Amino acid sequence: MKEIIEFWDNNGFGFSNVNAKQQLLAWLDDSHFLQSKEVILKALVIACSNNKRKLNYVVGILKNWENESLLTVEEIDDYHESKKQDQNARNSTHSFPTGRDIPRGFELDLTAGEE
Structure with missing residues (x-):
């Protein structure tokens, strides 16, 4: 509990909140x-890395993880790593030409x- 409060206070979330x-x-x-x-x-x-130092943002992150049944830090890290790999794979393998072909x-x- 002490670590959470110290992190909150030391990272601009609102000392008096x-x-x-x-x-x-x-x-x-x-x-x-x-x-x-x-x-x-x-x-x-x-939240800090995204410069969103608000309770609602942090709670949103926690709710998303709970909804995804990510219950440990390891599960969260694995989930985000797999999403990043999926996104990279989609970006690198699907290049679509711009515009339309001109008919012969x-x-x-x-x-x-x-x-």
Whole structure:
């Protein structure tokens, strides 16, 4: 609990925002995470890296992980790594040409229709 409060206070989440701290600490007891403290700290780190130092953002991260049944830091890391690999694979193997092919025999006549 002390580590979470210290991280919150030292990283710009709002030193005097006691209500937000209490709501965040409720996740220690009310969540299904197997490593509650570590998971909450990971969510705080991600919020900092995205420059989103708000309780709602952190809670959103935690809810997403809970909805995905990611209950440990290892499961969260594996999930994000596999998503990153999937995205990289999609980006590298699917290159689509821009525009449409020009049909054979097509001739562009810029003066057509002018008389």
